[in-house]
Protein backbone atom coordinates (compact mmCIF):
# COMPACT_ATOMS: atom_id res chain seq x y z
CA UNK A 66 0.00 0.00 0.00
CA UNK A 67 1.31 3.45 -0.92
CA UNK A 68 2.02 5.45 2.24
CA UNK A 69 0.94 9.05 2.53
CA UNK A 70 3.62 11.65 1.88
CA UNK A 71 1.63 14.27 3.82
CA UNK A 72 -0.52 13.30 6.77
CA UNK A 73 -2.34 15.58 9.18
CA UNK A 74 -4.09 13.76 11.99
CA UNK A 75 -6.67 15.59 14.11
CA UNK A 76 -4.72 18.85 14.03
CA UNK A 77 -6.00 21.68 16.20
CA UNK A 78 -4.57 25.18 16.48
CA UNK A 79 -7.03 27.24 18.46
CA UNK A 80 -6.57 31.04 18.44
CA UNK A 81 -9.70 31.52 20.56
CA UNK A 82 -13.13 32.91 19.71
CA UNK A 83 -13.70 30.09 17.20
CA UNK A 84 -10.67 31.11 15.11
CA UNK A 85 -8.03 28.64 13.99
CA UNK A 86 -8.27 25.05 12.79
CA UNK A 87 -9.96 22.19 14.59
CA UNK A 88 -9.50 18.43 14.28
CA UNK A 89 -8.16 18.69 10.72
CA UNK A 90 -7.17 15.36 9.14
CA UNK A 91 -5.77 15.19 5.62
CA UNK A 92 -4.00 12.33 3.82
CA UNK A 93 -2.07 12.92 0.61
CA UNK A 94 -0.47 10.22 -1.51
CA UNK A 95 2.78 10.89 -3.41
CA UNK A 96 2.17 12.43 -6.84
CA UNK A 97 -1.19 13.89 -5.92
CA UNK A 98 -2.30 17.46 -6.59
CA UNK A 99 -4.38 18.31 -3.55
CA UNK A 100 -6.62 21.38 -3.47
CA UNK A 101 -7.59 23.19 -0.30
CA UNK A 102 -10.65 25.31 -0.78
CA UNK A 103 -12.10 27.75 1.68
CA UNK A 104 -13.51 31.22 2.10
CA UNK A 105 -11.53 34.08 3.67
CA UNK A 106 -10.52 33.31 7.25
CA UNK A 107 -11.54 29.64 7.01
CA UNK A 108 -8.12 28.34 8.12
CA UNK A 109 -6.18 27.63 4.91
CA UNK A 110 -3.04 29.57 5.86
CA UNK A 111 -3.12 28.24 9.42
CA UNK A 112 -3.15 24.67 8.05
CA UNK A 113 -0.27 25.50 5.71
CA UNK A 114 1.74 27.11 8.52
CA UNK A 115 1.33 23.86 10.47
CA UNK A 116 2.48 21.92 7.39
CA UNK A 117 5.56 24.12 7.05
CA UNK A 118 6.44 23.73 10.73
CA UNK A 119 5.96 27.45 11.42
CA UNK A 120 3.26 26.64 13.97
CA UNK A 121 3.17 23.82 16.48
CA UNK A 122 -0.23 22.12 16.67
CA UNK A 123 -1.86 22.14 20.09
CA UNK A 124 -3.28 18.73 19.32
CA UNK A 125 -2.69 16.18 16.61
CA UNK A 126 0.28 15.48 14.37
CA UNK A 127 1.58 16.71 11.04
CA UNK A 128 3.86 14.30 9.21
CA UNK A 129 5.66 14.91 5.93
CA UNK A 130 7.61 12.02 4.44
CA UNK A 131 7.13 10.30 7.78
CA UNK A 132 8.87 13.15 9.65
CA UNK A 133 7.33 15.50 12.18
CA UNK A 134 6.62 18.85 10.46
CA UNK A 135 7.41 20.80 13.64
CA UNK A 136 10.39 18.92 15.10
CA UNK A 137 12.06 18.16 11.76
CA UNK A 138 11.20 21.47 10.08
CA UNK A 139 14.81 22.47 9.33
CA UNK A 140 15.50 19.19 7.57
CA UNK A 141 12.16 19.18 5.71
CA UNK A 142 12.73 22.64 4.24
CA UNK A 143 14.95 21.11 1.57
CA UNK A 144 12.14 18.78 0.43
CA UNK A 145 9.52 21.49 0.05
CA UNK A 146 9.05 24.33 -2.43
CA UNK A 147 6.84 26.91 -0.74
CA UNK A 148 4.83 29.98 -1.68
CA UNK A 149 3.50 31.95 1.28
CA UNK A 150 0.14 33.68 1.19
CA UNK A 151 1.87 36.86 2.28
CA UNK A 152 5.58 37.25 1.96
CA UNK A 153 8.28 39.83 2.35
CA UNK A 154 11.45 39.72 0.32
CA UNK A 155 14.78 40.07 2.11
CA UNK A 156 16.56 43.43 1.78
CA UNK A 157 17.98 42.90 -1.67
CA UNK A 158 17.74 45.22 -4.63
CA UNK A 159 16.46 43.28 -7.63
CA UNK A 160 14.55 40.12 -8.46
CA UNK A 161 17.75 38.65 -9.92
CA UNK A 162 19.65 39.27 -6.67
CA UNK A 163 16.87 37.63 -4.67
CA UNK A 164 16.64 34.56 -6.92
CA UNK A 165 20.45 34.11 -6.96
CA UNK A 166 20.53 34.47 -3.17
CA UNK A 167 17.72 31.94 -2.75
CA UNK A 168 19.32 29.56 -5.28
CA UNK A 169 22.51 29.64 -3.21
CA UNK A 170 20.50 28.84 -0.07
CA UNK A 171 18.97 25.83 -1.89
CA UNK A 172 22.39 24.77 -3.21
CA UNK A 173 21.41 25.28 -6.86
CA UNK A 174 24.37 25.51 -9.22
CA UNK A 175 22.64 24.81 -12.53
CA UNK A 176 20.33 27.72 -13.34
CA UNK A 177 18.71 26.22 -16.44
CA UNK A 178 15.40 25.43 -14.76
CA UNK A 179 15.29 28.80 -13.01
CA UNK A 180 15.84 30.56 -16.35
CA UNK A 181 13.08 28.49 -17.93
CA UNK A 182 10.64 29.47 -15.17
CA UNK A 183 11.57 33.15 -15.55
CA UNK A 184 10.89 32.89 -19.27
CA UNK A 185 7.65 30.98 -18.72
CA UNK A 186 6.28 33.69 -16.41
CA UNK A 187 7.67 36.47 -18.69
CA UNK A 188 9.31 37.97 -15.62
CA UNK A 189 11.73 40.88 -15.77
CA UNK A 190 13.95 40.04 -12.80
CA UNK A 191 16.07 43.16 -13.23
CA UNK A 192 13.31 45.27 -11.66
CA UNK A 193 13.81 46.63 -8.15
CA UNK A 194 11.93 44.39 -5.70
CA UNK A 195 10.27 47.40 -4.07
CA UNK A 196 8.95 48.65 -7.41
CA UNK A 197 7.56 45.32 -8.56
CA UNK A 198 3.81 45.10 -9.14
CA UNK A 199 1.81 42.60 -7.08
CA UNK A 200 1.79 40.15 -10.01
CA UNK A 201 5.57 40.47 -10.52
CA UNK A 202 6.20 39.77 -6.84
CA UNK A 203 3.96 36.72 -7.02
CA UNK A 204 5.76 35.45 -10.13
CA UNK A 205 9.13 35.94 -8.38
CA UNK A 206 7.84 33.94 -5.40
CA UNK A 207 6.58 31.21 -7.74
CA UNK A 208 9.93 30.96 -9.53
CA UNK A 209 11.64 30.67 -6.14
CA UNK A 210 9.23 27.93 -5.05
CA UNK A 211 9.53 25.83 -8.21
CA UNK A 212 13.21 26.29 -9.09
CA UNK A 213 14.52 23.95 -6.38
CA UNK A 214 12.75 21.02 -8.07
CA UNK A 215 11.77 19.70 -4.64
CA UNK A 216 9.45 16.72 -4.48
CA UNK A 217 6.73 18.55 -2.54
CA UNK A 218 5.20 21.93 -3.35
CA UNK A 219 3.10 23.76 -0.79
CA UNK A 220 1.41 26.77 -2.33
CA UNK A 221 -0.75 29.22 -0.39
CA UNK A 222 -3.11 30.91 -2.87
CA UNK A 223 -0.45 30.76 -5.59
CA UNK A 224 -2.41 32.62 -8.27
CA UNK A 225 -3.01 35.76 -6.20
CA UNK A 226 -2.21 38.78 -8.36
CA UNK A 227 -1.72 36.80 -11.58
CA UNK A 228 -3.62 37.87 -14.69
CA UNK A 229 -5.76 35.22 -16.49
CA UNK A 230 -2.99 34.40 -18.99
CA UNK A 231 -0.40 33.95 -16.25
CA UNK A 232 -2.89 31.86 -14.30
CA UNK A 233 -3.01 29.53 -17.32
CA UNK A 234 0.81 29.41 -17.38
CA UNK A 235 0.79 28.50 -13.70
CA UNK A 236 -1.80 25.73 -14.18
CA UNK A 237 0.26 24.32 -17.07
CA UNK A 238 3.31 24.30 -14.82
CA UNK A 239 1.37 22.45 -12.11
CA UNK A 240 0.40 19.80 -14.68
CA UNK A 241 4.04 19.48 -15.74
CA UNK A 242 5.23 19.12 -12.15
CA UNK A 243 2.56 16.50 -11.51
CA UNK A 244 3.77 14.59 -14.57
CA UNK A 245 7.25 14.61 -12.99
CA UNK A 246 5.73 12.93 -9.93
CA UNK A 247 5.64 15.94 -7.60
CA UNK A 248 3.16 16.16 -4.75
CA UNK A 249 1.39 19.51 -4.69
CA UNK A 250 -0.77 21.03 -1.98
CA UNK A 251 -2.42 24.28 -3.05
CA UNK A 252 -4.93 26.46 -1.32
CA UNK A 253 -7.35 28.65 -3.20
CA UNK A 254 -10.76 30.18 -3.17
CA UNK A 255 -11.04 29.91 -6.94
CA UNK A 256 -13.07 26.81 -7.81
CA UNK A 257 -12.12 26.72 -11.46
CA UNK A 258 -8.38 26.37 -10.93
CA UNK A 259 -8.83 23.63 -8.33
CA UNK A 260 -11.25 21.86 -10.67
CA UNK A 261 -8.76 22.10 -13.54
CA UNK A 262 -5.65 20.64 -11.93
CA UNK A 263 -6.39 18.91 -8.64
CA UNK A 264 -7.01 15.21 -8.05
CA UNK A 265 -8.70 15.71 -4.70
CA UNK A 266 -9.94 18.83 -2.91
CA UNK A 267 -10.75 19.33 0.74
CA UNK A 268 -13.20 22.03 1.70
CA UNK A 269 -12.45 23.90 4.91
CA UNK A 270 -15.04 26.02 6.64
CA UNK A 271 -14.67 27.79 9.98
CA UNK A 272 -11.52 25.82 10.69
CA UNK A 273 -12.98 22.39 9.99
CA UNK A 274 -12.68 20.17 6.92
CA UNK A 275 -16.33 19.75 5.96
CA UNK A 276 -15.92 17.67 2.79
CA UNK A 277 -13.32 15.97 0.61
CA UNK A 278 -14.11 15.75 -3.08
CA UNK A 279 -12.73 13.45 -5.78
CA UNK A 280 -12.21 16.18 -8.39
CA UNK A 281 -11.60 13.71 -11.21
CA UNK A 282 -15.17 12.47 -10.77
CA UNK A 283 -16.36 16.04 -11.33
CA UNK A 284 -14.27 16.36 -14.49
CA UNK A 285 -15.29 12.94 -15.79
CA UNK A 286 -18.66 12.10 -14.27
CA UNK A 287 -20.10 8.59 -14.60
CA UNK A 288 -23.46 10.12 -15.47
CA UNK A 289 -24.16 12.90 -17.92
CA UNK A 290 -26.88 15.42 -17.42
CA UNK A 291 -28.61 17.23 -20.30
CA UNK A 292 -31.15 20.01 -20.50
CA UNK A 293 -33.42 19.65 -23.55
CA UNK A 294 -35.95 22.15 -24.87
CA UNK A 295 -38.29 20.92 -27.60
CA UNK A 296 -40.03 23.00 -30.22
CA UNK A 297 -43.43 22.27 -28.71
CA UNK A 298 -44.83 21.03 -25.40
CA UNK A 299 -46.42 18.18 -27.33
CA UNK A 300 -42.99 17.01 -28.54
CA UNK A 301 -41.62 17.13 -25.01
CA UNK A 302 -44.58 15.10 -23.70
CA UNK A 303 -44.21 12.61 -26.55
CA UNK A 304 -40.48 12.18 -25.89
CA UNK A 305 -40.99 11.64 -22.16
CA UNK A 306 -43.80 9.20 -22.85
CA UNK A 307 -42.04 7.15 -25.48
CA UNK A 308 -38.62 6.91 -23.95
CA UNK A 309 -38.93 6.08 -20.35
CA UNK A 310 -35.52 7.07 -19.03
CA UNK A 311 -35.38 6.57 -15.26
CA UNK A 312 -34.13 10.04 -14.63
CA UNK A 313 -36.24 12.48 -16.61
CA UNK A 314 -37.29 15.64 -14.86
CA UNK A 315 -39.86 17.89 -16.49
CA UNK A 316 -38.77 21.47 -15.95
CA UNK A 317 -41.27 23.36 -18.08
CA UNK A 318 -43.86 22.92 -20.81
CA UNK A 319 -41.27 22.34 -23.53
CA UNK A 320 -38.25 21.42 -21.41
CA UNK A 321 -36.91 18.45 -19.51
CA UNK A 322 -33.65 17.25 -17.99
CA UNK A 323 -32.28 13.77 -18.61
CA UNK A 324 -29.52 12.06 -16.66
CA UNK A 325 -27.93 9.04 -18.33
CA UNK A 326 -24.80 6.93 -17.88
CA UNK A 327 -22.06 8.63 -19.95
CA UNK A 328 -21.83 5.59 -22.23
CA UNK A 329 -25.53 5.87 -23.19
CA UNK A 330 -25.14 9.20 -24.98
CA UNK A 331 -25.67 7.65 -28.43
CA UNK A 332 -28.93 6.05 -27.26
CA UNK A 333 -30.22 9.44 -26.12
CA UNK A 334 -29.20 11.09 -29.40
CA UNK A 335 -30.96 8.40 -31.40
CA UNK A 336 -34.13 8.85 -29.37
CA UNK A 337 -34.02 12.56 -30.09
CA UNK A 338 -33.89 12.05 -33.85
CA UNK A 339 -36.98 13.42 -35.56
CA UNK A 340 -37.73 16.03 -32.91
CA UNK A 341 -37.11 19.70 -33.56
CA UNK A 342 -35.01 20.98 -30.66
CA UNK A 343 -34.59 24.56 -29.49
CA UNK A 344 -31.87 23.71 -26.99
CA UNK A 345 -29.71 20.74 -26.10
CA UNK A 346 -27.16 21.50 -23.43
CA UNK A 347 -24.90 19.37 -21.29
CA UNK A 348 -25.15 20.49 -17.68
CA UNK A 349 -22.25 20.14 -15.33
CA UNK A 350 -22.06 19.67 -11.59
CA UNK A 351 -19.18 21.95 -10.69
CA UNK A 352 -16.90 22.03 -7.70
CA UNK A 353 -18.71 25.23 -6.81
CA UNK A 354 -21.92 23.23 -6.36
CA UNK A 355 -20.15 20.79 -4.01
CA UNK A 356 -18.53 23.68 -2.17
CA UNK A 357 -21.79 25.54 -1.56
CA UNK A 358 -23.50 22.34 -0.45
CA UNK A 359 -20.62 21.47 1.91
CA UNK A 360 -20.67 24.95 3.42
CA UNK A 361 -24.45 24.76 3.84
CA UNK A 362 -24.13 21.42 5.65
CA UNK A 363 -21.20 22.79 7.70
CA UNK A 364 -23.38 25.64 8.91
Ligand SMILES: Nc1ncnc2c1ncn2[C@@H]1O[C@H](COP(=O)(O)OP(=O)(O)OP(=O)(O)O)[C@@H](O)[C@H]1O
Nearest residue numbers: 080084085103104105106107108109110111112150
Ligand atom coordinates in the same frame (compact mmCIF):
# COMPACT_ATOMS: atom_id res chain seq x y z
N1 LIG B 1 -1.62 34.25 14.83
C1 LIG B 1 -2.94 34.37 14.93
N2 LIG B 1 -3.51 34.82 16.06
C2 LIG B 1 -4.86 34.94 16.18
N3 LIG B 1 -5.71 34.62 15.20
C3 LIG B 1 -5.21 34.16 14.04
C4 LIG B 1 -3.80 34.03 13.84
N4 LIG B 1 -3.60 33.54 12.58
C5 LIG B 1 -4.83 33.40 12.03
N5 LIG B 1 -5.79 33.77 12.90
C6 LIG B 1 -7.26 33.70 12.67
O1 LIG B 1 -7.57 32.35 12.31
C7 LIG B 1 -8.57 32.32 11.29
C8 LIG B 1 -8.05 31.58 10.08
O2 LIG B 1 -7.05 32.38 9.45
P1 LIG B 1 -6.27 31.92 8.15
O3 LIG B 1 -5.27 32.96 7.83
O4 LIG B 1 -5.79 30.54 8.35
O5 LIG B 1 -7.44 31.91 7.06
P2 LIG B 1 -7.39 31.74 5.46
O6 LIG B 1 -8.36 30.69 5.11
O7 LIG B 1 -5.99 31.55 5.02
O8 LIG B 1 -7.94 33.15 4.99
P3 LIG B 1 -7.68 34.06 3.67
O9 LIG B 1 -8.34 33.35 2.52
O10 LIG B 1 -8.37 35.32 3.99
O11 LIG B 1 -6.20 34.19 3.51
C9 LIG B 1 -8.92 33.80 11.02
O12 LIG B 1 -10.05 34.12 11.79
C10 LIG B 1 -7.70 34.56 11.50
O13 LIG B 1 -8.04 35.85 11.91
